[in-house]
Amino acid sequence: GAGVSQSPRYKVAKRGQDVALRCDPISGHVSLFWYQQALGQGPEFLTYFQNEAQLDKSGLPSDRFFAERPEGSVSTLKIQRTQQEDSAVYLCASNSLNEQFFGPGTRLTVL
Amino acid sequence: EDQVTQSPEALRLQEGESSSLNCSYTVSGLRGLFWYRQDPGKGPEFLFTLYSAGEEKEKERLKATLTKKESFLHITAPKPEDSATYLCAVRDNDYKLSFGAGTTVTVRA
Numbered sequence: 511g512a513g514v515s516q517s518p519r520y521k522v523a524k525r526g527q528d529v530a531l532r533c534d535p536i537s538g539h540v541s542l543f544w545y546q547q548a549l550g551q552g553p554e555f556l557t558y559f560q561n562e563a564q565l566d567k568s569g570l571p572s573d574r575f576f577a578e579r580p581e582g583s584v585s586t587l588k589i590q591r592t593q594q595e596d597s598a599v600y601l602c603a604s605n606s607l608n609e610q611f612f613g614p615g616t617r618l619t620v621l
Numbered sequence: 622e623d624q625v626t627q628s629p630e631a632l633r634l635q636e637g638e639s640s641s642l643n644c645s646y647t648v649s650g651l652r653g654l655f656w657y658r659q660d661p662g663k664g665p666e667f668l669f670t671l672y673s674a675g676e677e678k679e680k681e682r683l684k685a686t687l688t689k690k691e692s693f694l695h696i697t698a699p700k701p702e703d704s705a706t707y708l709c710a711v712r713d714n715d716y717k718l719s720f721g722a723g724t725t726v727t728v729r730a
Contacts, residue, residue, distance in 0.1 A: 615663075
Protein backbone atom coordinates (compact mmCIF):
# COMPACT_ATOMS: atom_id res chain seq x y z
CA GLY A 511 0.00 0.00 0.00
CA ALA A 512 0.96 3.62 -0.34
CA GLY A 513 0.42 4.69 3.25
CA VAL A 514 1.96 4.07 6.66
CA SER A 515 0.88 0.73 8.05
CA GLN A 516 0.94 -0.47 11.64
CA SER A 517 0.43 -3.85 13.24
CA PRO A 518 -1.25 -5.14 15.18
CA ARG A 519 -4.21 -2.76 15.06
CA TYR A 520 -5.33 -3.89 18.49
CA LYS A 521 -3.35 -5.44 21.32
CA VAL A 522 -4.56 -6.56 24.71
CA ALA A 523 -1.85 -7.31 27.25
CA LYS A 524 -1.88 -8.39 30.84
CA ARG A 525 -0.05 -6.10 33.22
CA GLY A 526 3.60 -7.06 33.28
CA GLN A 527 3.72 -8.48 29.75
CA ASP A 528 6.07 -7.18 27.09
CA VAL A 529 4.61 -5.94 23.79
CA ALA A 530 6.07 -5.03 20.39
CA LEU A 531 4.34 -2.69 17.97
CA ARG A 532 5.39 -2.51 14.34
CA CYS A 533 5.42 0.39 11.89
CA ASP A 534 5.98 0.21 8.12
CA PRO A 535 6.58 3.75 6.87
CA ILE A 536 6.02 5.01 3.36
CA SER A 537 8.79 3.70 1.14
CA GLY A 538 11.67 6.14 0.85
CA HIS A 539 10.70 8.28 3.83
CA VAL A 540 13.79 9.04 5.86
CA SER A 541 12.10 10.38 8.98
CA LEU A 542 9.93 8.28 11.28
CA PHE A 543 8.07 9.28 14.42
CA TRP A 544 6.20 7.54 17.24
CA TYR A 545 3.43 9.27 19.16
CA GLN A 546 1.19 8.21 22.04
CA GLN A 547 -2.44 9.32 22.02
CA ALA A 548 -4.54 8.98 25.16
CA LEU A 549 -8.32 8.98 24.88
CA GLY A 550 -9.65 12.46 24.18
CA GLN A 551 -6.18 13.96 23.80
CA GLY A 552 -3.91 14.92 20.96
CA PRO A 553 -0.88 12.81 20.05
CA GLU A 554 2.19 13.20 22.28
CA PHE A 555 5.67 12.87 20.76
CA LEU A 556 7.66 9.84 21.86
CA THR A 557 10.67 9.47 19.59
CA TYR A 558 12.16 10.36 16.19
CA PHE A 559 14.39 8.49 13.74
CA GLN A 560 16.29 9.71 10.76
CA ASN A 561 17.11 6.59 8.79
CA GLU A 562 18.36 4.13 11.42
CA ALA A 563 19.55 6.80 13.85
CA GLN A 564 17.34 7.62 16.82
CA LEU A 565 17.90 11.37 17.08
CA ASP A 566 15.38 12.21 19.80
CA LYS A 567 13.87 9.94 22.43
CA SER A 568 12.97 12.66 24.88
CA GLY A 569 9.26 11.77 24.85
CA LEU A 570 9.62 8.15 25.94
CA PRO A 571 7.83 8.02 29.31
CA SER A 572 10.17 5.57 31.01
CA ASP A 573 13.01 3.16 30.43
CA ARG A 574 10.40 0.47 29.82
CA PHE A 575 9.87 2.01 26.39
CA PHE A 576 12.35 1.23 23.65
CA ALA A 577 12.24 1.92 19.90
CA GLU A 578 14.44 0.74 17.07
CA ARG A 579 14.74 1.04 13.30
CA PRO A 580 17.75 -1.11 12.50
CA GLU A 581 17.69 -0.90 8.69
CA GLY A 582 16.19 2.53 8.33
CA SER A 583 12.77 1.35 7.22
CA VAL A 584 10.52 -0.71 9.52
CA SER A 585 10.42 0.41 13.14
CA THR A 586 9.40 -1.40 16.31
CA LEU A 587 8.24 0.18 19.55
CA LYS A 588 8.69 -2.16 22.47
CA ILE A 589 7.14 -1.73 25.89
CA GLN A 590 8.44 -3.92 28.67
CA ARG A 591 6.49 -4.88 31.80
CA THR A 592 3.36 -3.05 30.61
CA GLN A 593 1.35 -1.02 33.12
CA GLN A 594 -2.26 0.12 32.95
CA GLU A 595 -1.17 3.69 32.30
CA ASP A 596 0.43 2.49 29.06
CA SER A 597 -3.05 1.94 27.59
CA ALA A 598 -3.33 4.30 24.63
CA VAL A 599 -3.20 4.44 20.86
CA TYR A 600 0.35 4.38 19.52
CA LEU A 601 0.73 6.24 16.24
CA CYS A 602 3.57 6.05 13.78
CA ALA A 603 4.24 8.74 11.18
CA SER A 604 6.74 9.21 8.39
CA ASN A 605 7.78 12.49 6.88
CA SER A 606 7.95 13.91 3.40
CA LEU A 607 9.12 17.53 3.20
CA ASN A 608 6.82 19.35 5.64
CA GLU A 609 4.02 16.82 5.93
CA GLN A 610 3.81 13.96 8.41
CA PHE A 611 1.75 11.01 7.22
CA PHE A 612 0.23 9.00 10.04
CA GLY A 613 -0.61 5.34 10.23
CA PRO A 614 -3.90 4.07 11.66
CA GLY A 615 -2.36 3.38 15.06
CA THR A 616 -2.21 0.43 17.42
CA ARG A 617 -4.69 0.51 20.28
CA LEU A 618 -3.02 -1.03 23.34
CA THR A 619 -5.15 -2.06 26.28
CA VAL A 620 -3.37 -3.23 29.42
CA LEU A 621 -5.54 -5.20 31.82
CA GLU B 622 7.82 24.41 26.28
CA ASP B 623 5.35 24.67 23.42
CA GLN B 624 1.71 24.98 24.37
CA VAL B 625 -1.29 24.49 22.12
CA THR B 626 -4.85 25.10 23.31
CA GLN B 627 -7.87 24.35 21.16
CA SER B 628 -11.38 25.60 21.69
CA PRO B 629 -14.12 24.67 21.90
CA GLU B 630 -13.63 21.04 22.96
CA ALA B 631 -16.77 20.05 21.07
CA LEU B 632 -18.93 21.74 18.46
CA ARG B 633 -22.32 20.61 17.26
CA LEU B 634 -23.48 22.20 14.01
CA GLN B 635 -26.51 21.95 11.79
CA GLU B 636 -25.70 21.18 8.17
CA GLY B 637 -24.95 24.47 6.45
CA GLU B 638 -24.22 26.32 9.71
CA SER B 639 -20.75 27.87 9.32
CA SER B 640 -18.43 28.16 12.32
CA SER B 641 -14.80 28.51 13.40
CA LEU B 642 -12.40 26.51 15.54
CA ASN B 643 -9.64 28.23 17.50
CA CYS B 644 -6.05 27.16 18.13
CA SER B 645 -4.00 29.33 20.49
CA TYR B 646 -0.29 28.62 20.72
CA THR B 647 2.86 29.55 22.57
CA VAL B 648 6.08 28.59 20.87
CA SER B 649 9.63 29.91 20.98
CA GLY B 650 10.03 30.08 17.22
CA LEU B 651 7.23 28.91 14.98
CA ARG B 652 8.33 26.74 12.13
CA GLY B 653 4.89 25.73 11.01
CA LEU B 654 1.35 25.40 12.31
CA PHE B 655 -0.45 22.28 11.16
CA TRP B 656 -4.10 21.28 10.97
CA TYR B 657 -5.10 17.63 10.88
CA ARG B 658 -8.43 15.84 10.70
CA GLN B 659 -8.88 12.61 12.67
CA ASP B 660 -11.77 10.21 12.21
CA PRO B 661 -12.59 7.62 14.91
CA GLY B 662 -10.21 4.67 14.82
CA LYS B 663 -7.90 6.32 12.29
CA GLY B 664 -4.69 8.27 12.32
CA PRO B 665 -4.60 12.03 11.76
CA GLU B 666 -4.95 13.14 8.14
CA PHE B 667 -2.99 16.21 7.04
CA LEU B 668 -5.01 19.28 6.01
CA PHE B 669 -2.84 22.43 6.03
CA THR B 670 0.47 23.93 7.02
CA LEU B 671 0.76 27.67 7.74
CA TYR B 672 4.08 29.40 8.28
CA SER B 673 3.59 33.11 8.82
CA ALA B 674 1.04 35.54 10.22
CA GLY B 675 -1.48 36.57 7.61
CA GLU B 676 -1.20 33.35 5.65
CA GLU B 677 -4.42 31.62 4.60
CA LYS B 678 -5.10 28.25 2.96
CA GLU B 679 -8.31 26.69 1.68
CA LYS B 680 -9.50 23.22 0.86
CA GLU B 681 -13.11 22.61 -0.10
CA ARG B 682 -15.23 23.91 2.82
CA LEU B 683 -12.22 24.49 5.11
CA LYS B 684 -10.12 27.62 5.42
CA ALA B 685 -7.21 28.04 7.82
CA THR B 686 -5.80 31.39 8.91
CA LEU B 687 -2.83 32.33 11.09
CA THR B 688 -1.93 35.23 13.38
CA LYS B 689 1.05 35.59 15.71
CA LYS B 690 -0.83 33.97 18.59
CA GLU B 691 -3.56 31.83 17.11
CA SER B 692 -4.98 30.04 14.13
CA PHE B 693 -8.56 29.59 13.06
CA LEU B 694 -10.12 26.81 11.04
CA HIS B 695 -13.26 28.07 9.38
CA ILE B 696 -15.84 25.54 8.21
CA THR B 697 -18.20 27.01 5.63
CA ALA B 698 -21.61 25.38 5.07
CA PRO B 699 -20.53 22.10 6.69
CA LYS B 700 -21.86 18.73 5.66
CA PRO B 701 -22.23 15.61 7.84
CA GLU B 702 -19.06 14.19 6.28
CA ASP B 703 -17.12 17.05 7.88
CA SER B 704 -17.78 15.46 11.29
CA ALA B 705 -14.43 14.59 12.82
CA THR B 706 -11.90 15.72 15.41
CA TYR B 707 -9.73 18.56 14.16
CA LEU B 708 -6.23 18.73 15.62
CA CYS B 709 -3.86 21.67 15.62
CA ALA B 710 -0.09 21.25 16.06
CA VAL B 711 2.95 23.52 16.10
CA ARG B 712 6.56 22.83 15.20
CA ASP B 713 9.46 24.81 16.67
CA ASN B 714 12.34 22.83 15.20
CA ASP B 715 12.92 20.64 12.18
CA TYR B 716 10.68 17.77 13.10
CA LYS B 717 8.72 17.58 16.37
CA LEU B 718 5.01 18.40 16.45
CA SER B 719 3.21 19.49 19.62
CA PHE B 720 -0.52 18.89 19.39
CA GLY B 721 -3.55 20.38 21.04
CA ALA B 722 -6.31 18.18 22.43
CA GLY B 723 -8.55 18.74 19.42
CA THR B 724 -12.05 19.97 18.68
CA THR B 725 -14.67 17.33 17.96
CA VAL B 726 -17.10 18.59 15.33
CA THR B 727 -20.48 16.94 14.79
CA VAL B 728 -22.57 18.08 11.84
CA ARG B 729 -26.23 17.05 11.85
CA ALA B 730 -28.18 16.66 8.64
